[in-house]
Amino acid sequence: xxxxxxxxxxxxxxxxxxxxxxxxxxxxxxxxxxxxxxxxxxxxxxxxxxxxxxxxxxxxxxxxxxxxxxxxxxxxxxxxxxxxxxxxxxxxxxxxxxxxxxxxxxxxxxxxxxxxxxxxxxxxxxxxxxxxxxxxxxxxxxxxxxxxxxxxxxxxxxxxxxxxxxxxxxxxxxxxxxx
Numbered sequence: 001x002x003x004x005x006x007x008x009x010x011x012x013x014x015x016x017x018x019x020x021x022x023x024x025x026x027x028x029x030x031x032x033x034x035x036x037x038x039x040x041x042x043x044x045x046x047x048x049x050x051x052x053x054x055x056x057x058x059x060x061x062x063x064x065x066x067x068x069x070x071x072x073x074x075x076x077x078x079x080x081x082x083x084x085x086x087x088x089x090x091x092x093x094x095x096x097x098x099x100x101x102x103x104x105x106x107x108x109x110x111x112x113x114x115x116x117x118x119x120x121x122x123x124x125x126x127x128x129x130x131x132x133x134x135x136x137x138x139x140x141x142x143x144x145x146x147x148x149x150x151x152x153x154x155x156x157x158x159x160x161x162x163x164x165x166x167x168x169x170x171x172x173x174x175x176x177x178x179x
Contacts, residue, residue, distance in 0.1 A: 026094045027168035029103045029131045032139045033091040034166065040087060045080050049073055053132060053140040061128075061145035086112040089127060090164045101133040102142075109146060110160045120151035124160065 032051070039047035049069060058066040058075065066075045073080075079087050089109035096103045109125040127146035131139045152160070 024168075025100055025103060025133070026096055029105055029139055030091050030094045030168040032131065033089075033094070033105045033107075033129065036141070037089050040076075040079060040082075043080055043082050045073065048076070048080060051141055053134070053142050056141050056143065058141075058144045060143040084114055086114060088112075088160075089125075091169075092163070093169065103131045103139075105129045105131060108160055108163065109149075110152065110157065111149065122152035122157050123149040124152040124156050125149035 036048070036051040039051060052069045052072055054069050055067075056069060056072060058072045066072045078085050087109055090107050091105040092107035094103055094105045106126070106128040109127045111123040111125060113121055113123075125146045125148075127144065129141055129145075130143040132142040133139050
């Protein structure tokens with residue numbers, strides 16, 4: 001009986017901690033990143049645009065950054081159409097610094113060239129996105145960038161597919177500091 005009560009209490013504590021974590025800015029941005037990626041998967045330009053701040057900068061870590069929502073939409077048109085290229089991504093980490101209205105998400109992205117004889121067919125990229133919570137409470141992308149990527153093997157693609165999590169990953173940094 002005591003064992004049952006201990007297990008039941010531990011289960012309730014874990015549920016409460018999980019529910020609390022889901023309400024943190026980190027986890028809100030985690031879900032926002034997934035929603036952002038889903039808008040591209042659905043070819044939904046309007047939803048995609050709603051994730052981007054008016055003054056956002058994409059390809060921020062390159063010599064030719066794309067400035068402003070309209071310019072970004074123009075550059076992403078091929079990916080939003082999904083006819084010749086497809087991109088999928090998900091967060092692996094979301095971290096918060098001192099300012100609670102600014103968070104960084106990062107993770108893998110998989111670019112697929114849909115041409116019949118494409119070589120490489122897949123390119124694996126690492127991305128980083130800076131999210132800002134506006135005065136209206138909505139998180140939008142301020143800066144986005146990634147590396148040049150590399151040709152992905154079949155194992156890389158399988159690992160990418162297996163690595164996607166819909167639930168916010170634990171904040172290991174916060175857990176370590178709180179002990």
